[in-house]
Amino acid sequence: MSSIRRGSGAALPSLMLFALVPAVVGAVGVHQGCSSADTEEAADPEAEVAYTTDGLCDNLPKVDLETPPGVCVGIVAKGFVFPRGLAELPGGDVMVADMGGWATNKGSVWRIKKEGGAYTRTQVLSLIDKPSGIQVNPKDKLVYVGTPKDIFRFDPDQAPRPRLTLVVKGLPPDGRHPLKQFVFDGRDPDVMYVNAGSATDVCEKDRLFRSPCYEEALDRSGIRRYAMTGADRLAPTYTMLARGLRNSMALAVHPVSNVLLQGENSRDSINKYAPELTDVEGDLPHEELNVIDPDGHYGFPYCYDNGVASPEYRTADCSRFRNPALLLPGHAAPLGMKYYTGPLFPADYKGQLVLAYHGYRANGHRLVMVPVDVRGVPSGEPLDIVRGWDKTARHPLGAPVDVMVAKDGSIWMTEDKNGTVLRVFFDRLRGNGKPMAPRAVVRPAASPEEAARCAALARKTALFSIVQRDVIDASCVSCHGAGPGYPGSLALLRCDDVGNAKRLLARRRGNAPPLVVPGNDASELVLRLKGQGYPQMPAGGISPEGEGEVLAWIRGGAPLPPP
Numbered sequence: 104m105s106s107i108r109r110g111s112g113a114a115l116p117s118l119m120l121f122a123l124v125p126a127v128v129g130a131v132g133v134h135q136g137c138s139s140a141d142t143e144e145a146a147d148p149e150a151e152v153a154y155t156t157d158g159l160c161d162n163l164p165k166v167d168l169e170t171p172p173g174v175c176v177g178i179v180a181k182g183f184v185f186p187r188g189l190a191e192l193p194g195g196d197v198m199v200a201d202m203g204g205w206a207t208n209k210g211s212v213w214r215i216k217k218e219g220g221a222y223t224r225t226q227v228l229s230l231i232d233k234p235s236g237i238q239v240n241p242k243d244k245l246v247y248v249g250t251p252k253d254i255f256r257f258d259p260d261q262a263p264r265p266r267l268t269l270v271v272k273g274l275p276p277d278g279r280h281p282l283k284q285f286v287f288d289g290r291d292p293d294v295m296y297v298n299a300g301s302a303t304d305v306c307e308k309d310r311l312f313r314s315p316c317y318e319e320a321l322d323r324s325g326i327r328r329y330a331m332t333g334a335d336r337l338a339p340t341y342t343m344l345a346r347g348l349r350n351s352m353a354l355a356v357h358p359v360s361n362v363l364l365q366g367e368n369s370r371d372s373i374n375k376y377a378p379e380l381t382d383v384e385g386d387l388p389h390e391e392l393n394v395i396d397p398d399g400h401y402g403f404p405y406c407y408d409n410g411v412a413s414p415e416y417r418t419a420d421c422s423r424f425r426n427p428a429l430l431l432p433g434h435a436a437p438l439g440m441k442y443y444t445g446p447l448f449p450a451d452y453k454g455q456l457v458l459a460y461h462g463y464r465a466n467g468h469r470l471v472m473v474p475v476d477v478r479g480v481p482s483g484e485p486l487d488i489v490r491g492w493d494k495t496a497r498h499p500l501g502a503p504v505d506v507m508v509a510k511d512g513s514i515w516m517t518e519d520k521n522g523t524v525l526r527v528f529f530d531r532l533r534g535n536g537k538p539m540a541p542r543a544v545v546r547p548a549a550s551p552e553e554a555a556r557c558a559a560l561a562r563k564t565a566l567f568s569i570v571q572r573d574v575i576d577a578s579c580v581s582c583h584g585a586g587p588g589y590p591g592s593l594a595l596l597r598c599d600d601v602g603n604a605k606r607l608l609a610r611r612r613g614n615a616p617p618l619v620v621p622g623n624d625a626s627e628l629v630l631r632l633k634g635q636g637y638p639q640m641p642a643g644g645i646s647p648e649g650e651g652e653v654l655a656w657i658r659g660g661a662p663l664p665p666p
């Protein structure tokens with residue numbers, strides 16, 4: 104067993120600086136200086152303890168973290184300051200954007216190469232302002248990097264140093280969410296979707312909350328669409344693709360359907376204006392996964408979750424906005440995601456979404472798998488792939504950022520708390536790789552009514568109260584739990600065993616028969632849970648025990664639980 108350590112400071116190698124202005128097309132002095140040098144990683148002189156490693160993970164030092172059987176996490180490279188974006192070059196080398204911290208022009212871009220079984224990292228660019236998103240364009244094979252103000256590209260093989268070309272200029276660089284993530288459209292590699300994050304928490308200005316939010320006129324809190332249709336493949340103009348999105352750092356395009364999925368980092372401090380909404384671990388609002396429709400408005404700052412008005416905008420008409428495809432744990436901070444297309448991991452992972460939660464609270468800091476349908480739309484609850492950064496000396500807090508699926512099928516992630524690039528590997532001889540059920544996170548109640556219901560439910564033993572606890576609260580309320588616009592018009596509210604039982608037994612819209620008919624094993628609810636004749640609800644189904652509890656209630660005559 105050995106301890107991997109990293110430098111406590113920004114141990115960047117000293118570099119010669121080159122004024123790059125003449126080489127930058129279309130802009131002067133934006134990158135005040137950039138340099139490139141084939142500088143090998145400097146050894147970390149003094150160090151603070153970070154990861155404990157134990158054995159090897161496909162020949163890399165194996166980090167002691169909780170993973171499914173057969174899955175392990177190895178350290179590819181360390182010594183970064185704030186590693187963020189990751190992208191693989193056609194030849195298999197991996198580019199890393201190191202934001203360098205929040206100060207101006209402290210960032211760098213690195214290239215990780217595998218040579219003779221070992222990975223080495225080389226600095227390619229330095230003195231870049233907070234580089235975050237990094238992508239390789241499928242058409243020109245150049246590396247594109249997002250900084251607060253612009254997106255530039257370069258040829259990583261250009262010697263002696265790459266020339267930078269500014270492709271997108273004039274991005275909003277200030278305020279609370281200056282970092283830029285972006286993705287290329289799956290069908291048109293000249294088109295990119297760029298995060299223009301909100302400048303604020305919930306569009307506060309001079310301590311007022313006005314509607315419409317002033318950021319809309321600035322084309323912030325949304326996703327911009329830039330097309331590289333100008334001379335030299337520059338992108339001089341943009342249109343707004345979607346609005347009402349606070350900060351779109353996790354963006355993924357489905358490889359077949361071309362659906363654009365967004366991971367929303369929802370607002371903070373909701374209890375400031377609504378003290379009844381506590382703001383502690385796991386609480387409101389939820390983070391979100393949104394399916395981005397052109398011209399869609401997703402509700403920021405007016406509404407959160409499934410169309411609930413924010414305390415600052417109580418009169419907002421939330422029915423005007425699109426609901427998320429999936430609610431994620433509050434403050435989980437989704438920062439990077441990819442559809443899993445690689446050859447390595449088992450069938451459970453094929454085509455599913457791999458998503459990194461960066462958040463420092465208990466709900467965050469893990470790598471999860473979100474089940475999706477054939478179009479890439481979330482269809483079930485997240486399962487855990489990597490967790491256990493539990494803030495102890497042996498398991499320091501880790502905060503994954505970007506996710507990359509390498510050509511060999513391994514899953515790479517940047518992790519900016521310990522300055523590492525990690526590689527998640529699967530060995531089928533060592534286990535089946537099945538993603539893990541999430542650990543229950545204690546979630547405070549959204550309202551006093553809900554708190555009272557949950558307290559009462561905890562003591563009940565009625566057949567449906569058990570279903571409520573084990574099935575509905577565990578697997579349904581994240582989608583069906585908040586309105587308006589409940590999925591399939593079916594409300595299944597947290598801890599509301601009495602109300603939910605009534606709704607399942609009632610006739611539906613258009614006089615359709617109830618979902619549950621007492622005594623009937625073939626009730627529509629059962630068929631949907633099994634995926635017989637209907638799409639399975641939720642995708643992947645529920646546990647056999649849960650199904651047994653539902654059947655026990657229906658066979659017992661589907662009695663209402665006591666109030």
Ligand code: HEC
Nearest residue numbers: 481482483484578579582590591593611618631638640641
């Ligand atoms: C990932 C989000 C999600 C989760 C989790 C989820 N559902 Fe759904 N559900 C939907 C969506 C979207 C629809 C509407 C489309 C459809 O009918 O397939 C729906 C529709 C339904 C319907 C049909 C309603 C009607 O009258 O047409 C039933 C019944 C249902 N869900 C039950 C459940 C149950 C029970 C659970 C938990 C065990 C659950 N769902 C979990 C998203 C979800």
